[in-house]
Ligand SMILES: Nc1ncnc2c1ncn2[C@@H]1O[C@H](COP(=O)(O)OP(=O)(O)OP(=O)(O)O)[C@@H](O)[C@H]1O
């Protein structure tokens with residue numbers, strides 16, 4: 001790349017220098033020759049005015065002008081015969097000399113060519129002086145062209161200087177472009193192997209290459225972000241699988257244990273057999289609940305919008321849930337209360353909102369104390385929002401637990417939770433249902449005093 005840029009530069013600048021130099025030479029050459037022509041025609045006019053010419057005293061005339069003007073002087077008849085020449089010996093008929101032909105035709109003539117009588121190139125200017133005669137003067141080109149040669153030399157010199165400057169410039173230029181590109185390429189190659197994309201240091205980069213580096217760094221940030229997300233999802237998935245397996249294994253192990261004991265003879269004692277069968281039933285229900293919860297969760301997780309919505313009364317639904325959980329509450333003498341300032345109609349999937357309420361209220365009862373209380377408050381908020389608050393006077397929890405209880409399978413106290421038949425999926429389901437209705441859920445709790453869960457839904 002570096003070499004290519006240098007070559008392109010060199011060819012471009014040399015080409016331009018040669019083209020400009022060539023054009024200069026051609027223009028100068030033309031201008032110079034037109035100047036010589038004018039000058040020689042003027043000299044001819046001056047000589048023509050001289051009385052010596054009219055007297056036909058060519059010797060005197062030549063003696064007078066040839067040395068000062070550094071010219072050869074010739075007088076030619078129309079027939080081509082040379083009547084006079086400052087050269088002692090002149091060969092041939094001059095009728096076909098271009099400047100003579102032109103002078104007889106147009107009054108004046110000019111040409112440049114190699115002389116037949118002198119061994120050098122000459123400029124010739126001729127003028128018709130009447131009486132079928134042409135006066136011609138000539139000058140050697142060597143003297144006249146010295147100036148032209150100097151100009152040519154200057155142009156060639158310029159070309160060489162330009163080429164040298166071009167090489168230096170192109171080296172600098174290509175280093176400036178190729179250097180950062182090379183750095184970028186090496187960086188990208190290194191990143192292909194690396195587990196995480198690293199940011200390129202763009203110090204010393206300019207213009208488009210700087211923009212490229214910035215774009216690359218943005219891409220790296222995005223890719224790294226996505227990788228983090230993927231890793232998080234992967235670890236969540238494997239945690240989930242491990243948790244599910246564990247939660248399934250515990251009741252199954254217990255069921256198998258009791259079956260073994262029954263087979264081993266416990267069947268014979270009716271009261272013992274009844275107790276064991278009850279436990280087996282409880283464990284089977286726990287398994288069923290767990291599988292149901294997992295199915296519900298995975299179904300809601302996949303949904304972006306709920307397709308099965310209908311209008312229903314939230315007040316009526318909450319009352320139904322409280323009635324359903326009254327037997328559970330009674331076990332601990334817990335007081336349950338529903339508070340709503342107005343009738344709230346909402347449009348959603350009633351069964352999902354029922355599940356949300358059951359999960360929150362059953363927690364409020366389960367994690368409550370003897371003679372505690374549970375209050376459910378329903379509120380209509382502006383912008384089509386509904387708020388459900390479930391407040392209890394239960395065991396509460398500390399701040400760290402509050403932040404984690406919406407995670408799947410998270411239980412503050414595993415033993416207590418399991419005793420209550422819980423697996424740690426209830427609040428995770430609540431959160432997913434709230435999110436499905438573009439809402440959220442939050443908790444405020446004080447250990448030993450109670451908790452308040454607040455759900456806001458857009459319906
Ligand atoms: N009202 C509450 N008061 C105190 N702790 C609570 C309350 N609600 C939930 N928790 C704590 O949060 C944990 C997670 O609750 P979540 O409802 O998700 O699971 P669970 O009740 O253990 O089981 P599941 O609801 O799946 O049967 C519970 O184990 C409990 O420790």
Ligand SMILES: [Mg+2]
Nearest residue numbers: 363422426427
């Ligand atoms: Mg629960």
